[in-house]
Amino acid sequence: MTMINKMIYVHIPFCDSKCYYCNFCSANYPQEIRTKYFEKLLEEIKFNSNKNFEVSSIYIGGGTPSSVDEKYIQKILLAIKENYIIKSDAEISIECNPCSITEQKLFAYKSCGVNRISFGVQTLNNKQLKQIGRRHNKKQAKNAIKLAKMCGFSNINADFLIGIPNQSYFSLKSNLSQIIKLGVTHISAYMLINESGTKLTKLIEDKKVKVPTEDKCVYMYNKMVGYLKKKNYHRYEISNFSLQGFECKHNQGYWQMTEYYGFGLAAHSFVCGARYSNTSVMDEYLNFDFNYQKENLSNEEIIEELIMLGLRTQNGVNKHTLKNYGYNYDDKKEIIDNLRDNHFITEDEDYIRVCEDKFGVTNQIILKLL
Template sequence: MLNYAPRALYIHIPFCTNKCHYCDFTSYVLKGQPVDEYLDALEWEMAMTAAAIPPDVIHTVFVGGGTPTVLNPGQMERFLASVKRHFPIHADAEFTMEANPGTTDPDKLAAMRAGGVNRISFGVQSFDNELLERIGRIHNVEDVYRSIDNARSAGFNNLSIDLMFGLPGQTVELLSDSVNRALQLKLPHYSLYGLKVEENTLFHALYERNELPLPPEDDELAMYMLLIGKLTEAGFRHYEISNFAKQGFESRHNTTYWRNEPYYGLGAGAHGYARGERHVNIKGIQPYIDAASSRLPRLETSLVSEEEAMEDFMMVGLRMLEGVKAGDFAGQFAGRTMDEVFGPALRRLLQDGLLERTELPEGDFRYRLSAKGIPLGNEVFGVFISE
């Protein structure tokens, strides 16, 4: 397994203007929260983390949430300065921050640029105002256009938006319109996610009461295939099951996860993976602050066995459309081979037409999802857990 210091850094800002109906992330409505005390605690965790696992050079930073852009410009400046104090950021690093449309005014964007942020991922979800209201979003379509314009005026050109499909009351036609409007923005990256009804959300409560009008499975599949068709026709590379990019604009940070490489994870509820160990941080704001004043604020920590790491390698690696390479597997796992460890599963998936094997130069080869396997990805990934 990989034992070098992580080159990727995830930081969680858990505050939002409101809680969306589908969201089960570690996030809390901003009003009344001890934001400055949280930023203090976050810096304490940065210092302790850098002491416990001294960083080399960080190549990717991802600030997620929550909605990190609810920080005011002064808080944003302070937060980004603390990141640079504790972690050496490569001059060519990808530095992403998630944002909600309507929360990125020019002053805040200037603070983000000055602090090193060079990529913004906007949680747009839909270009239909009624649908946005139905899922609990507080922005509208005009906020999207204004936010993209503000970001470009501030000098950001590496921009991405998230869209969702399979939403309550959404039709294939509504989704098609949203995708057309999204493409008119001429952005270099789009992430397109199907709704998952998670426990402890309003949508789950409605689902349990049979009050959530979800599209039929056939329509949801039609939505996904529509997305693939429209984005590829527009010249985007479908490089991961849910992600499309122009050449050179693929998410380098998320690729760290998909390659099962180590990463630092800081902040309330954050996950991290380093030195063969995974951790989850304490989720509550005040409990996180209290813990970080004296120790690393861990909720739980677990050693990752080689067997588990190999399963993870296959499951997350096959999310990428380029698939998993035999040489990379052998490099992570001391010369062991995919065929040796997962032979029966791989043969079955090849026989069912869900995977394909491709020969590469210098004797290497890879497995990747076939065109038939892409919409059935979860079935493919599940095979490796059972193995």
């Protein structure tokens, strides 16, 4: 298992328009706000300057980082390099929307060290893309991946959604097959969550749009897992699949409760056992004096997170780490024995893992172990 040192997350809260299903912290702010935001963001990166912080992963996410001028991304990465220690083999990812990526942007990202591109593909079906309010079409998604490869990126992720209106397993499989042929190394497949307050949720409530039933989504997901396995994309976390060696370090770091700084609107940090959360209100962030609110996590809270995050992954949760935080195995012995004997989990000297075919009931298993 790769042990991830420390990480940095940078949030870019800008999108050219809002997809119907999304309630991430992002909006189409005017240029004036964008300019101020980047000034503040650079200030925040410098304010926390820490030359003892050795970083093995940087993730520029959003929102849509590819929707802003590439000079901002270059400035951010330069500021990070000047204020933290970046390991020579660090993974540096950026999230892109297929319709806002250009050759110029990709070369600019490459020149400042970005080595992993993540595209929000969601589906390759034009009708489905329209129904969820995406700006791009199938052709743009495929061209974006081809362009990234042409610009020399060999580590490329495509995000997919399961549960889109009109989605069938037939269309999903055909989409995956086309994406795999383009040479992506990683696929994130998320069950579409109908978040309250989104346009899609309103359309569903008003019976203007119908999404596949939960049973159908589970069916599609399970079939997809089998298909991706056949194509050598192993499932290393509930929603993440990759070719061997292309697991996302940043994701893995979160699941191992690695320390990280999160910069920008609505970003969180986890440093020295404490959690820090930034405001998600733009005006407040622009006037932020970096007087962070600190929330110390108790051992019980850390145990809870270790179990919740670890059991979602193929690596599982480390028993020694749990013990160090005071997890009481004696109290849970009967439950653990029962889960193991009924093939819900496997256990060795170091790790407890959810059995591959039981990932669908991970949440229930977690509840039993807490």
